[in-house]
Amino acid sequence: MSLYEKTIHELHGMLIKKEISAEELTKDVLARMDQVEDKVKSFVFREEKEKAIAQAKGVDEKISRGEKVGPLAGIPMAYNDNICTKGIRTTCSSKMLADFVPPYDAFVAEKIGEAQSVFIGKTNMDEFGIGSSTESSFFYPTRNPWNLNLVPGGSGGGAAAAVAADEAVFALGSDILNPAAFCGVVAMKPTYGRVSRYGLAGSTSSLEQVGPVTKDVTDCALVLGAIAGHDPKDSTSAPGDVPRYDEFLTGDIKGMHIGIPKEYFGNEFDPEVKDAVLSAVKKMEELGAHVDEVSLPHTPYVMSAYHVIAAAEASSVLARYEGVRYGYRREDVPDIEALYRTTRTEGFGPAVKRRIILGTYFLSSGQIDVYYKKALQTRTLVKEDFDRAFEKYDLLVSPTCPGTAFPLGTQADDILNGTGLYTVPPCVAGIPAISLPCGLVQGLPVGLQIMGPAFAEEKILNAAFAYQQRGGFPRIKPSLSGEGK
Amino acid sequence: MTDSKYEVVIGLEVHTELKTNTKIFCSCSTEFGGEPNTHVCPGCLGMPGVLPVLNKRVVDFAIMAGLALNCQIAEFSKFDRKHYFYPDLPTSYQISQFDQPICKNGYLEIDINGEQKRIGINRIHMEEDASKLVHGGASIATSSYSLVDYNRGGVPLLEIVSEPDIRSPEEARAYLEKLKSILEYTEVSDCKMQEGSLRCDANVSVMPKGSKEFGTRVEIKNLNSFRALKKALEYEVMRHIQALEEGEPLIQETRTWDENKGITLSMRTKEEAHDYRYFPDPDLVPVIISREWVEEIRRNLPELPQARKERFMREYGLPAYDASIITSSKALAEYFDACVALYPEAKTVSNWLMGDLIRSLNAEDQDIRDCRIRPEMLVEMLRLIDNKTISGKIAKTVFEEMFQSGKKPADIVKEKGLVQITDQGEIEAMVDQVIEANPKSVEDFKSGKEKAIGFLVGQVMKLSKGKANPNMVNELLRKKLK
């Protein structure tokens, strides 16, 4: 097995035993990137090789001096391009920010910097995170490594594709559950407030969290441990200590109560998806978990609430992109109105504009009570559904998506395509969820989603670990097949 | 103005910048002035992904102001975004408070023709100030470019909204003066209207007396001095009455005060008003205020104007009228305290403050804190009067010169040769000259018209260019005319 295929924990072991150097590892991953990036197009920015190698050498020197290094040290990684990186272009895959260089690091980038991972690039996404296929990127669509004619999911599709294609050992992104399912990798959306949003240039405030995209569950626990924690620069970030997530990975789920939300089945595009998920549930039962059906009765209203809240927040957050201070600006205009109008007309793509227009409407006087306030009420009901379920069950298990990856250019309308049906509820409720592969349907990965109560990431990670270790789906690699035109 | 057929209804919205060291949602300095765009950071420049964090001192100050204005302090309060596109707002929304402000239902009392009147305060809320625009031309619409100085962006503001309890421009002025005074005393704001740290908008309508229905409401912006407030309201009330008299329609609109022309001008009509699309800011958490927090602040509230007024009457023996004028401004009261510490004749100090000093400050629209005459200079001048170096009349000239140039009184007296003439012979010569030139007045005085002596003294003073000691002149005249 090549180095670039290995996981963080495997590589860390080799690094500290000096079986390999971080320089060697970094060069190997960069060579892999050179080899496949033209096909996959995961990245919108690639760090200069010399700089990446210099970072790796720094870690090697520490190791050779006998200094202790953390589990992420020397590991090549990427950020989704809505995570601000000081001195490095951060575009949100939008023309609006195509030349924007933040003078600050996101909290998570600071943390990863402290952990001494090797930064190798920024990955593609749907413009400002609006979309579910990475096709709304201003630059180009990213391909699914399992079949280059298919989408990698979205909005954080580049991060998942890069990890699946072994172009990065791990990545950070927001909105990564669905891409992880489509690309056959592991991703976790932490509890709202668990990871600081400082420097996450999102299109919403109350729905997004940064999380890890990794090759297995152990790696996921290691990366989450590195980026979680209180940040005084984010008022919504949660106080309290961060558990050593990796220490909870015992693989013992005996006696655990697992609920299967009945509303999360029956919408499959393909019945085999359901079979794959149910057989995973069966494995967990064999490991000693008690499994029961549970109802989350407000599920049918989640998507409507989500779209109203997401659009309302987007119309507000994205209002700052108007050409005055930074970002794209249309010159030679007659007046300030024209500056705003043409800058925003030319700087945003259609999916973003649609969301801004809807959101502006949802918040307008006369409509705010009908839409936005109703959506917030619905959100409360959805949270209460989960609260009730978690009184009886430790965790809830469902498919991550109702289907597998779909062909490029076929499902542009993210409002109607239904890929977010199961990944949106945890975002709306602010609870943590993981997606991990649980099988292949017609050669494409299927994601298993495990949801838990707020701040119960360790429980979710352990259940995912148990499934992965003792009954789970073997690590198989994508083929990078298809024309990818 | 006070046309008995009509009733005037006025409400004021006052914005005051808080004196915190740092901005409301980031740690940049709030200091006034400074090179453009030096008190900025990614936060107050609205850069992607940078989040607001509430400065707790702002909440302290809001509670303090609320308590001083007899408000209820909310236990639960939140921030909302107010959206509009304008280059002075880098995020295109202002973080403000919409339906759950921090303070509600307060009041203050004003003194109108010797009577106390209570003016209700509807609410006080916290918000961030916008940045400052410097236009290449007269306005953003007529300029080929405009520059933005973000130093002021994010400076904390309180917006204090009165009830429509104000019934005349005079009351409006009295309300604003009292409000300014209270805010200064609590030390939440320095209330410098010249620097824009206290700004006022007014809502005004006029209705036939006894009417149940309010008249058409007009908002007037940019009333940034007491004078402007009173003048603009007087103008607007007149405009409304004229329209009502002539049966002309008035429209609900926002107008601006043109100081130079002395008129209000239409800015935008109701139809052109923004839909601000307020909604709770999801980047901030609600502000929860415990009773203990409020009580802690209540215990530490500084002396308010009423208490200081009573102290001045008690300690310095000032008449109520003097005490209330001098304590109306905290800075003036402190100025008075500083003078009296050096010169215990409190009433003399009070006379100069209430006369020449206030008059000069008003004429120049100047703040006492920027006044060139420092307390020790005023005291030095009073001592020059006491030791007869200058007359009270000359002192007025010295005062004027100090106010303009900031020079010390002794230097002014020396430079301008203003030393009082106390030489018996010199004054006598002038007295003789005046007696000779005014036989009619001399006759009048001798025949018992006491008033005539005043005229003759005046003539001698005039002849001496005001430098003769007036008491000596008086004495000599009476002696000679006996």
Ligand SMILES: [Zn+2]
């Ligand atoms: Zn700042």
